[in-house]
Amino acid sequence: xxxxxxxxxxxxxxxxxxxxxxxxxxxxxxxxxxxxxxxxxxxxxxxxxxxxxxxxxxxxxxxxxxxxxxxxxxxxxxxxxxxxxxxxxxxxxxxxxxxxxxxxxxxxxxxxxxxxxxx
Amino acid sequence: xxxxxxxxxxxxxxxxxxxxxxxxxxxxxxxxxxxxxxxxxxxxxxxxxxxxxxxxxxxxxxxxxxxxxxxxxxxxxxxxxxxxxxxxxxxxxxxxxxxxxxxxxxxxxxx
Numbered sequence: 001x002x003x004x005x006x007x008x009x010x011x012x013x014x015x016x017x018x019x020x021x022x023x024x025x026x027x028x029x030x031x032x033x034x035x036x037x038x039x040x041x042x043x044x045x046x047x048x049x050x051x052x053x054x055x056x057x058x059x060x061x062x063x064x065x066x067x068x069x070x071x072x073x074x075x076x077x078x079x080x081x082x083x084x085x086x087x088x089x090x091x092x093x094x095x096x097x098x099x100x101x102x103x104x105x106x107x108x109x110x111x112x113x114x115x116x117x118x119x
Numbered sequence: 120x121x122x123x124x125x126x127x128x129x130x131x132x133x134x135x136x137x138x139x140x141x142x143x144x145x146x147x148x149x150x151x152x153x154x155x156x157x158x159x160x161x162x163x164x165x166x167x168x169x170x171x172x173x174x175x176x177x178x179x180x181x182x183x184x185x186x187x188x189x190x191x192x193x194x195x196x197x198x199x200x201x202x203x204x205x206x207x208x209x210x211x212x213x214x215x216x217x218x219x220x221x222x223x224x225x226x227x228x229x230x
Binding site for chain 2: 037039046047048049052060061062063096103104105106107109110111112
């Protein structure tokens with residue numbers, strides 16, 4: 001079955017760079033039409049889409065965060081990595097990675113990881 | 120801020136039918152991009168409830184249904200149950216943003 005799990009620091013300082021890893025199983029990111037995305041949710045607030053990487057290494061980013069985000073994949077390790085630069089307290093959120101079959105419907109989600117930005 | 124607007128909350132008694140609206144624009148729902156719906160129970164990750172406007176993944180009860188018209192979409196829950204108390208989000212693709220967008224979210228309360 002398909003599973004995803006996020007990992008990374010739980011606490012980062014303002015101005016630091018956040019690196020999150022999504023380790024997945026049950027599918028291959030080399031299969032046509034398979035993509036992995038990142039979504040975040042500040043405490044008590046709505047979901048916000050951040051980035052998506054396609055099976056063919058194409059990438060899409062949130063317009064408002066494009067300058068701060070980088071998404072990459074390591075198909076042999078079955079991992080997708082998201083980096084976000086210049087972290088700020090407003091970036092405090094639960095960060096999720098999720099699988100989509102190409103129609104942008106996220107059908108499998110990781111459990112999420114809470115990242116707090118504080119000095 | 121989100122470009123898909125939902126009512127902050129809706130409520131209903133057990134057994135009743137409730138509906139959640141998702142208002143978009145000509146660059147997302149109105150551009151004929153699919154709308155998907157998610158249910159998020161407290162403290163858990165979102166779960167795909169409806170995909171492609173009106174399709175239910177395996178295991179989702181047929182009490183949940185989705186529709187789309189013009190620049191808006193709706194999620195209906197019939198035969199409301201206590202376990203349906205959760206937050207619900209719509210999602211679509213936006214051509215002007217070249218990416219996905221989520222709705223503002225709606226909290227469903229079962230009275």
